[in-house]
Each structure stands twice: as structure tokens, then as C-alpha cells.
Amino acid sequence: MDNAKLVYNGQDYELPVVVGTENEAGIDISKLRAQTGAITLDPGYPNTGSCLSAITYLDGENGILRYRGYPIEQLAESATFTEVAWLLIYGELPNKAQLGDWRRQLSKHSFIHEDMLKFFEGFPITAHPMAILASMVCALSAYYPENVEEDLQTNIARVMAKAKTIAAFSYKKSVGEPVIYPISGYTYSANLLRMMFATPSEPYEVPKVFEDALRMLLILHADHEQNCSTSTVRMVGSSQASLYASMAAGVTALWGPRHGGANQAVIEMLEQIVAEGGDYKKFLDRVKNKDSGVRLMGFGHRVYRNFDPRAKLIKKQADKVLNHLGLQDPLLDLAKNMEEAALADDYFIERKLYPNVDFYSGIIYRAMGVPLNMYTVMFALGRLPGWIAHWKEMREDPQNKIYRPRQIYTGATQRDFVPLEER
Secondary structure (H helix, E strand, C coil), rough: CCCCCCCCCEEEEEEEEEEECCCCCCEEECHHHHHCCCCCCCCCCCCCCCCCCEEEEEECCEEEECCCCEEEEHHHHHHHHCCCHHHHHHHCCCCCCHHHHHHHHHCCCCCCCCCHHHHHHHHCCCCHHHHHHHHHHHHHHHHHCCCCHHHHHHHHEEEEHHHHHHHHHHHHHHCCCCCCCCCCCCCHHHHHHHHHCCCCCCCCCCCHHHHHHHHHHHHHHHCCCHHHHHHHHHHHHCCCCCCHHHHHHHHHHHHCCCCCCCHHHHHHHHHHHCCCCCHHHHHHHHCHHHHCCCCCCCCCCCCCCCCCCHHHHHHHHHHHHHHHHHHCHHHHHHHHHHHHHHHHCHHHHCCCECCCHHHHHHHHHHHCCCCCHHHHHHHHHHHHHHHHHHHHHHHCCCCCCCCCCCCCCCCCCCCCCCHHHHH
């Protein structure tokens, strides 16, 4: 399988076939327009490979997800988030010395410049934490200019470390509480939760089950191939925009309800069902009626045609959190009942509409006390190392070009301008 043949306007064209290390095949059309004068049309790019990448392998048909070759199951069960971040960004698992230095850098750079606190004061209390996160990550470029390539690793550590502090401060702004500064000796996830929920008068002891659950969620969200936000980071970075500007672009892309806002949509769906009386079976019947326009949020996935491998892992963690808390929450009870009903219903089984990672992550965040408007922020913190890895891989690729998709024009043909008085 060396070439594919295209017949266009009665002429044959040979197109090279590129095969990846997992035998994924792609037809190289990079010279198609030069050879034929035509382009391909692929709305949403589901059949388009925008790059060659060695970061993440995803097989949606068989429910496989690997970071740098390591199965997500092994990383989620045994690795720390900082280890996984290093793996994604630098290509290999860190040795003991590298991991120790990496942790020291993340601790050292956790503080943000004191002048940036004035920006938080300027946001209204109603500001969405994602708006604050995007703005403040981009503002980091004003305080830490990226002028020297040798500073790349420092800037990577800065954005990784400071993002969680900005996220926690964003939450504190939304509830009108004073900020809590980061301290050393805590894991990435525990430090984030402590900064969010502690107050000057009441320290917050992070429950181990919460720390473990958030660690796993961050790892499971760390990368997912060429999704909307990652592709956005690559597109913005292809102009040689700074690391901080590119990460801010990723945050804004993730904000959309079709992407990072999906776990928030799950809770909103559950709240709607409760408000309508709590009859989830009736709701599922409406989902099965195509004319109803009702969607079942948190089930199925655009890429996975089988069970989302991340969902299997996080479901166990969700059960641990709920069992630890012994919560009596109508929304959480409803979620478990809906899950059981959908998994036993032939309609959903035949269409392979299994619960995905968004369904369970929303449940965990609610159980932990994380407010709805922070769900996507938590997702962004997890996805950050993946964005950095793709930005770095693209910048280091000697074949990298600025992204410039084409279009098929469907507007008016040439016409003459008519002066206002003659219209």
C-alpha cells in the first residue's frame, strides 16, 4: 500500500499513502491543489489528518487510548499527574532526578506576580472563571516575556504551575473570598483543592479520596489527540504565537458546551429532570423519540464507537467518592439510576451510547463541592500538558507551516457596486 489513485477530469493522479506506527493509513493530499487545481471538502475535519504526531494514540473503534505508548489504564491507576505531564511534554517518563526537579519547578513557579492580583479585583464577581482563566493565562506573557528559546522549559513550568493558582483565585473571586496562596508539600491536585476551599480562618484538609479522584481526572483529560481545543492550540501556535497566547486560545476553545462544557451540561440535564419531577424513565423515552429534540448528555462520544476507556476508570473513582461521603443527593441518585437504565436498554446498547468521561466527571465534581461554573476550568487544567506537548511538537517540526485551510466559495458572483441614491 504505497499509493492511492485519484481520477479527476479524466486524468489519474497518484497520491502517496502514509502509514503510522499503529498501521493507521492516511492519503497524503498535500500536493493535490498544485496537481489538480482542486481541494478536498471535509466540514469539521473528521476525515482530515492535520499533522503527524507522536503524542497520543486513540482507537475509537476498540476503545484504546495511549499516551506516548502507555495505556491510559496503567497511567490512571499508577502515575501521578506531574509524571504524566512530563511524559506528554518531553516524550518519556521522568527518572527520579528529573521528576524531583520538575516538582521543584512546579512548586517554585506556583505563585503569580503580585501585580496580577489587581486584575482579579477588576473582574466583576459575576465573571465566569473560564473568562478569568483565559485572560490571566494570556496576561502571563506580559510578565514573563518569551524572548530566549533556552527559557522554554521554565515557561512550560510557569504556565503549568500558575494555571492552577489562577484557577483557584478565579473561584475565590466568584464567591467573594480572599485568595489562598499555594504551599509546597502538596500534590498538584491537593494544592488546587486546598486553595479553592480553605479560608484564612478555616484550613481545608483535602480528603485523600478527593485528591485521588482529581488526580485521575486530570490524567484522563490530559490529552485526546486532535480535538477542538488542541487543534486550536496548534493553529494559533503555527503563527509562532507565544506559549501563553496559545494556551489561552486552548482555554477559550475548550469553553464551548460541545467540548469542555459537556460535563456541566450533564449536571444541567439532571437538574432539569429533577425540576420536572424526577421521572428519568420518561426522559429516556423522550430521548428515544427523534422528534422530541431531547439529547442524553454524557452518553456516547464522537470518536469512541465502543465504551470510552476513560469512563470505565472514572466510574470506579466516582463510586469511591460517593461511598466515602455517603451523600444523599437527588441528582447523584438520579445519575446512578439513569446509568443503570440506559445500560440495560436495547435502544442505547444497539447505538453504543455508553456513559462517557463527562458523565462521571460531572458527578464527581458535584460530590466534591466544585461549583458548576468551575467544571470546565478543572478540565482545562488537566488538558494543559497535552496542549503544551502539541504546541512544542509543532514548533520543533522543521516541516511546520502556518495553518491555512481553504474553502469552497458559495457566495454571489462578480457584480457592480450601486451608489446609495440608486438603490
